[in-house]
Amino acid sequence: MNGAKSAAQLLTATNVRALFDSVDAFLFDCDGVIWKGDKLIDGVLQTLEMLRSKGKKLVFVTNNSTQSRRQFADKFQSFGVPVSQDEIFSSSFAAAMYLKVNNFPPEKKVYAIGGEGIIEELQLAGYTGLGGPADGDKRAEWKSNCLFEHDKSVGAVVVGLDPNINYYKLQYGTLCIRENPGCLFIATNRDAVGHMTDLQEWPGAGCMVAAICGSTEREPIVVGKPSTFLMEFLLKKFQLSTSRMCMVGDRLDTDILFGQNAGCKTLLVLSGVTTQSILEDPSNSIQPDFYASKVSDVLELLGE
Amino acid sequence: MNGAKSAAQLLTATNVRALFDSVDAFLFDCDGVIWKGDKLIDGVLQTLEMLRSKGKKLVFVTNNSTQSRRQFADKFQSFGVPVSQDEIFSSSFAAAMYLKVNNFPPEKKVYAIGGEGIIEELQLAGYTGLGGPADGDKRAEWKSNCLFEHDKSVGAVVVGLDPNINYYKLQYGTLCIRENPGCLFIATNRDAVGHMTDLQEWPGAGCMVAAICGSTEREPIVVGKPSTFLMEFLLKKFQLSTSRMCMVGDRLDTDILFGQNAGCKTLLVLSGVTTQSILEDPSNSIQPDFYASKVSDVLELLGE
Known part of the structure; x- marks a missing residue:
């Protein structure tokens, strides 16, 4: 038009x-x-x-990528609204489906900056997700001669909203994208802010995605709206x-x-x-x- | 030319x-x-x-904004290289001087995402710096009806390299820039990565600065090279x-x-x-x- x-x-x-x-x-x-x-x-x-x-x-x-379709279906259920998983399309699911559709090799791993939803959808699609909530309390050692080891078999980094974002995760994702040949950079979405509470707008996935753009000088593949x-x-x-x-x-x-x-x-x-x-x-x-x-x-x- | x-x-x-x-x-x-x-x-x-x-x-x-001029002079001293503070121009100092030169009111506060160097240079210039290392272990409460309170007298947010970046700091800086009228957004620098060790390049200030660009949809004033x-x-x-x-x-x-x-x-x-x-x-x-x-x-x- x-x-x-x-x-x-x-x-x-x-x-x-x-x-x-x-x-x-x-x-x-x-x-x-x-x-x-x-x-x-x-x-x-x-x-x-x-x-x-x-x-x-x-x-x-x-x-919203922090939850899986199963978790969203549970949320609908808690409100007494009957919705099945098949009717739900979340950006966490989209990230996993993007890999599937593009024949991402199942022996490669995926590093996730974000919530449990991404990890769960990756697993359901047959992939091994690293990072996510498990890396929430990790710290990069900040001293001389320190080598930050990252998994060389990571072939994709998925970035979504992460309430527990830290330097370790930013560093891990950055090194995979910069140093693992052909590593994909996938954003669940780029919303600047979101209503995490009904009272205020808080930083959204766009904040974490931009951080990785800043350190990698790369633009992501966006799978969400x-x-x-x-x-x-x-x-x-x-x-x-x-x-x-x-x-x-x-x-x-x-x-x-x-x-x-x-x-x-x-x-x-x-x-x-x-x-x-x-x-x-x-x-x-x-x-x-x-x-x-x-x-x-x-x-x-x-x-x- | x-x-x-x-x-x-x-x-x-x-x-x-x-x-x-x-x-x-x-x-x-x-x-x-x-x-x-x-x-x-x-x-x-x-x-x-x-x-x-x-x-x-x-x-x-x-x-490098993580240290003040005094701390850099100490580092030169530790190598046996005599350099005075007056010969050092760091981006932490630049951030404080930018506020000074632009007549930033001393009764306004400055929120810092970054290291001790920014807080110290702000204090030397007569300003009150909030955040920095003091907010390294804080967590935003992630529940419904939760109001994240930020200081309404913050008139500038300074963002530099932050090894202890977390959601709380991103949230605090974002709310000040989005909600405090006229709040400045100052970046010490936008280096994508830096040699924090001699073995690897790690995410630099450009990573944290981009994160705030992502959540605020604003571009910063850059004071460093x-x-x-x-x-x-x-x-x-x-x-x-x-x-x-x-x-x-x-x-x-x-x-x-x-x-x-x-x-x-x-x-x-x-x-x-x-x-x-x-x-x-x-x-x-x-x-x-x-x-x-x-x-x-x-x-x-x-x-x-």
């Missing part, structure tokens, strides 16, 4: 039916859309139930057409861009990081098709 | 005298030029003594002319570029990170005036 994207329309009782009828699947971001921190957003349960009852396919696409890697995967699995999908998210530069890059319809919800004034600011060039205050507006406006 | 810089000349018995006679001051980088890790490079003591005896001014300009901020300071202090100076360093993108940016003559020594093949690689666009294997080649070639 050439020219400027027209301004987002507020979702109303008049336009909601056309959106609803034109899509077979709804793709949801999780944080700021389904939940905020550890609180489910009002009306989500009822909205998802209604969508399922009308035969819509539901998919959850999250850039807004990269369309996950979408290609999802399409193969579910035999859907992107033009019959609607991506629902709270972030313009990841969720909405991801949806647009893939050719989906897009719905911005204002229950997360994006406010109406950010959306309408002249400096913002990313316009979703529709916006609403929260997911359950769809339920209310349809009057189902 | 327009057009390509001509290729560096090897320093020889024929051209060394002209270089020597054309300069009044020699500016030295330290790591990889004067010492490597905690070992003095051969012939440095004798070369510096000869230069002083011939009336040359000596200045030491280092991007190749920025010419320190040079302006040095010129005021010593009343020298840059055309009568020679910058001696082991790095093309910091030392040699710094010298060239300031209009100095430049001498690359191959005793640090740069090899002759890097210098001669077609992808390298930074050509010093001269290159030599090490500092003491000047002494030997002059036959003094």
Whole structure:
């Protein structure tokens, strides 16, 4: 499409039916859309139930790499929302699938800067993950003639959000990328900040990824949103057409861009990081098709 | 100067005298030029003594921010090389001087991601430095409804090499820059890696600086090499002319570029990170005036 994207329309009782009828699947971001921190957003349960009852396919696409699909399914379960692992596409899973799709040799190892989710998804895909939480308390010895030994069989470094980031991990990842021939540098995502609590935005995976860019002078392969890697995967699995999908998210530069890059319809919800004034600011060039205050507006406006 | 810089000349018995006679001051980088890790490079003591005896001014300009000028003077002392604090210009000192020159209000505080050197130079300049080594063991509480409190009077964040980097510090610096109106973001330097040991290159300040760029989506003010901020300071202090100076360093993108940016003559020594093949690689666009294997080649070639 050439020219400027027209301004987002507020979702109303008049336009909601056309959106609803034109899509077979709804793709949801999780944080700021389904939940905020550890609180489910009002009306989500009822909205998802209604969508399922009308035969819509539901998919959850999250850039949060600290957890595995199994852990996300447990989180949905704890809210009383029935979601299966197969419906969840996390950036931790995306990292493992990127290696799989690209025939990364199973005898090579993967060094992870990030949480348990990356390690678990690597293992499920048949790979050996090093680092992650296990290296949280390690320290690089900082003295002369000290050789920092790293595993020469590491063929990929996966970097995601790491609440226990330290110099040891940065050093390990840096040496693998700089010294192991052909070593891949994979970022789960590059979100600058995220709502780790409902009160504040804290540094996101973009912080750790940038640190490794700084020390390696390399740019990563990004597998999370807004990269369309996950979408290609999802399409193969579910035999859907992107033009019959609607991506629902709270972030313009990841969720909405991801949806647009893939050719989906897009719905911005204002229950997360994006406010109406950010959306309408002249400096913002990313316009979703529709916006609403929260997911359950769809339920209310349809009057189902 | 327009057009390509001509290729560096090897320093020889024929051209060394002209270089020597054309300069009044020699500016030295330290790591990889004067010492490597905690070992003095051969012939440095004798070369510096000869230069002083011939009336040359000596200045030491280092991007290493982990130590203060006092600590660097102690390091020279430990090698038996007499150097005074006044002859040392470190990036930790540069950060404090940048604030001073720009009339940073003394009632505002400065948050430091880095070593003791930054905190000490801030104090000497009359500022209150928070963070640094004191925050090395702190952890951000990672739970819902948790508010991370940061000091609203922080008006600048200084980021340098930090062997004890952690999420708490990244979070603190990020919140100050994102939430305190007008908060400055100062980088001591952006070296990707450095010879923390003589055996390996480890992540440098460029790693921590990039991390904060990633989470704040801001670019820093760089005060160390190749920025010419320190040079302006040095010129005021010593009343020298840059055309009568020679910058001696082991790095093309910091030392040699710094010298060239300031209009100095430049001498690359191959005793640090740069090899002759890097210098001669077609992808390298930074050509010093001269290159030599090490500092003491000047002494030997002059036959003094």
